[in-house]
Amino acid sequence: MICTQSRFRPEGTLLALGVVRQVRQNELIYREGDPASHFMQMVGGVARMTSVRRDGSRFIDAFHLSGDVFGMEVGTLYANSAEAVGACSLVAYPAHDRVLLDAISEGFACQIVTALMHDLRQAKEHARLVAQASALEKTSAFLIDWSSRTERFPLITLPMTRQDIADYLGLSGETLCRCLAQLHRERLIEMLSPRRFKLLDAPALRKMAA
Amino acid sequence: MICTQSRFRPEGTLLALGVVRQVRQNELIYREGDPASHFMQMVGGVARMTSVRRDGSRFIDAFHLSGDVFGMEVGTLYANSAEAVGACSLVAYPAHDRVLLDAISEGFACQIVTALMHDLRQAKEHARLVAQASALEKTSAFLIDWSSRTERFPLITLPMTRQDIADYLGLSGETLCRCLAQLHRERLIEMLSPRRFKLLDAPALRKMAA
DNA sequence: CGAGGTGTTGATTCCCTTCAATTACCGTGG
DNA sequence: CCACGGTAATTGAAGGGAATCAACACCTCG
Numbered sequence: 378m379i380c381t382q383s384r385f386r387p388e389g390t391l392l393a394l395g396v397v398r399q400v401r402q403n404e405l406i407y408r409e410g411d412p413a414s415h416f417m418q419m420v421g422g423v424a425r426m427t428s429v430r431r432d433g434s435r436f437i438d439a440f441h442l443s444g445d446v447f448g449m450e451v452g453t454l455y456a457n458s459a460e461a462v463g464a465c466s467l468v469a470y471p472a473h474d475r476v477l478l479d480a481i482s483e484g485f486a487c488q489i490v491t492a493l494m495h496d497l498r499q500a501k502e503h504a505r506l507v508a509q510a511s512a513l514e515k516t517s518a519f520l521i522d523w524s525s526r527t528e529r530f531p532l533i534t535l536p537m538t539r540q541d542i543a544d545y546l547g548l549s550g551e552t553l554c555r556c557l558a559q560l561h562r563e564r565l566i567e568m569l570s571p572r573r574f575k576l577l578d579a580p581a582l583r584k585m586a587a
Numbered sequence: 588m589i590c591t592q593s594r595f596r597p598e599g600t601l602l603a604l605g606v607v608r609q610v611r612q613n614e615l616i617y618r619e620g621d622p623a624s625h626f627m628q629m630v631g632g633v634a635r636m637t638s639v640r641r642d643g644s645r646f647i648d649a650f651h652l653s654g655d656v657f658g659m660e661v662g663t664l665y666a667n668s669a670e671a672v673g674a675c676s677l678v679a680y681p682a683h684d685r686v687l688l689d690a691i692s693e694g695f696a697c698q699i700v701t702a703l704m705h706d707l708r709q710a711k712e713h714a715r716l717v718a719q720a721s722a723l724e725k726t727s728a729f730l731i732d733w734s735s736r737t738e739r740f741p742l743i744t745l746p747m748t749r750q751d752i753a754d755y756l757g758l759s760g761e762t763l764c765r766c767l768a769q770l771h772r773e774r775l776i777e778m779l780s781p782r783r784f785k786l787l788d789a790p791a792l793r794k795m796a797a
Numbered sequence: 798c799g800a801g802g803t804g805t806t807g808a809t810t811c812c813c814t815t816c817a818a819t820t821a822c823c824g825t826g827g
Numbered sequence: 828c829c830a831c832g833g834t835a836a837t838t839g840a841a842g843g844g845a846a847t848c849a850a851c852a853c854c855t856c857g
Contacts, residue, residue, distance in 0.1 A: 386667070428715060430797055436715045451704040456711070486696035493703035494661040500710035505638060505646045508717035508757030512845065539804060547718030549846055554805055571804060573851085587640055722813070742854050749836060759814055781822070781836060 395468040400424075406467070407460035413450040415469040419443050423536050427544075428457040437545040439499060440537065442526060444491035448472075463536045464570020507547040510587070515546040516556035518586035520566065524576055531576040533568075539571075605678040610634075616669035616677070623660040625679040629653050631674020633746050637754075638667040647755040648707060651746065652736060656702035658682075673746045717757040720797065724768035725756040728796035732774065734786055741786040742779075749781075 386569060397420070400406055406417065409428055417424075419441050426438040440459055441447050449472065450456060506518055519542060524533050535542070543553040560566045563581055567575040576582060596770060607630070611618055616627065619638055627634075629651050636648040636657060650668055651657050659682065660666060716728055729752060734743050745752070753763040770776045775792055777785040 426711075430719075432797065434719055436716065436719055438711045449700075449707075450710055451701060456708055471699055486700070487809080490659075490696070490699060490703065491661060492701065493707060494659055497659075497703060497710055498661055498666055499708045501636075501648045501705055502650065504710060504714035504717055507714055509640075509644055509646055538802095550803095551847080552845055555845095558805075568677060587642065612855095749833095761837080762813060763813080765813095770835075 388417065394463070395470040397466060399466050399468050400461040400464065402461060402463050404461045406461060407448065407455050409455055409458045411471055412453060412457045413448065416448040416450075416472045417459070417467045417469050418446045420466045420468060422467075422510050423462040423542060424464050424465060425460050425537065425545075426457045427460060435544050436547075437541060438512070439496070439503065440545065445487075445496075447496070449489070449493065462541065466471055470531060471481065503545075512546075513556050513559065514557050514585055514587055516546060516553060516560065517582045519562075519564075520574065520576065521586050522583050524579070531579060533574050533576065535572050605680040607676060608679050609676050610671040612671060612673050614671050616671060617658065617665050619665055619668045621665050622663060623658065623665045623682055626656065626658040626660075627669070627677045627679050628656045629688060630676045630678060632677075633672040634675060635670050635672050635747065636667045636752060637670060641654075645754050646741070646757075648660055649713065650707070650755065654745065655706075656699075657706070659699070659703065672751065691731055691780045713755075722756075722762050723766050723769065724795055725758060726763060727775075727792045728771065730757060730770075730784065730786065731789065731792050731796050734789070741789060742788065743784050745782050745784070 395418070398406075398420075406424060407413075407415075421443055422440045426441070427435055428438065429435050439447070440462070448455065448459060456463070508514055510518065520533065523535065524530055527533060539553055540550045543550045546553065548556075556569070557566070560582070561568055565576070565578045565585075567577055569575060605628070608616075610632075616634060617623075617625075633651055634651045634657070636651070637645055638648065639645050648673070649657070658665065658669060716725055720728065730743065733745065734740055737743060749763055750760045753760040756763065758766075766780070767776070770792070771778055775786075775788045775795075777787055779785060
């Protein structure tokens with residue numbers, strides 16, 4: 378236990394260094410390989426972190442929503458692209474050594490460290506999920522996870538496409554659909570619309586997520 | 588680009604806070620769920636980060652070798668277990684808020700941040716690999732990655748078991764063996780012993796790793 | 798009303814897992 | 828030095844789960 382705050386907070390001195398940015402649906406926030414000039418904090422909406430391979434296959438590392446920090450890079454370039462799933466707003470902080478070091482010395486190091494540790498845990502859990510879970514387990518885990526990150530339990534709204542979710546879980550879009558259909562048949566979820574669900578049996582879903 | 592140093596360095600003031608620890612082969616360094624009282628830096632040898640599920644399946648998040656930092660947790664408990672692959676030595680730093688904050692104020696925040704960003708990038712790349720690569724691609728990627736982290740190219744020594752590697756790549760041990768055998772048949776690698784390889788065609792391996 | 802993106806379902810194929818058996822390796826002790 | 832035992836590694840055969848290919852339904856928007 379190093380920092381007790383669960384999230385990096387935009388309030389305070391650091392905010393003065395950042396600029397607010399509005400991004401339209403599917404707009405690129407930054408591109409993989411670009412100079413990592415800023416790191417970001419989501420204020421509203423959802424962003425996806427994507428990387429594309431030579432063969433055209435796409436992978437989504439993470440979805441970020443309000444409060445999440447992303448875009449801090451160990452090198453000089455972004456390791457993946459960031460895109461707006463829907464319209465969203467964020468704060469961009471310059472990531473030059475000098476500016477960030479100033480911020481650190483002003484007492485924000487702990488919040489930055491906390492944000493990174495949070496992302497690291499998420500990334501490790503994500504790796505475990507895609508490595509050793511079945512398609513149904515992945516699907517259940519995603520629904521439970523998303524539900525825990527939004528605040529309208531047992532209702533959830535998925536702003537992203539099926540393909541987005543599939544690329545996040547390492548599944549084909551078709552398989553994801555089949556798994557959702559199966560969860561529906563088994564009365565674990567209700568499908569109010571393609572993007573809106575109701576979790577009918579969260580404990581059972583949680584057990585499947587394993 | 589935030590910090591230019593590629594690794595957290597044990598030299599300097601912070602070392603005074605840590606204690607050196609020697610660990611025997613397969614010995615537990617810390618257990619998942621234990622209070623996260625210290626974070627660690629490898630000095631020699633190799634450690635594996637493991638998590639075990641109720642159904643008995645094991646997953647390996649990462650292998651850490653000399654210089655790597657691990658065990659920094661956002662909560663009060665370790666999220667996974669750490670075990671020594673072979674005999675190894677490490678430095679354990681107390682992770683209480685007070686002590687670490689002192690270290691941060693003494694100018695080590697940047698190194699801690701860098702170590703975390705490094706681990707985060709590794710974890711994301713790991714997730715991508717296990718999510719969307721074929722067994723052969725995973726195997727090639729592992730060999731290339733391990734080769735880049737050790738310094739005897741084109742010779743590599745794998746201190747861990749086949750099952751360790753398989754659990755890291757999300758494969759069965761048998762499939763991993765078959766892939767290694769295939770790489771051997773195709774003259775991309777030479778097997779000096781079960782744990783010692785020679786990379787005969789690194790560019791081809793790199794291409795397969797995709 | 799039509800068009801295109803999105804989502805869903807079906808049929809087939811194939812890669813990987815599983816189960817099983819055999820072999821290789823390595824530390825130990827004779 | 829060599830025989831021995833146990834673990835690790837390898838290979839084979841069979842089965843299953845997800846990908847792929849293909850067709851269709853749905854919804855939004857011009």
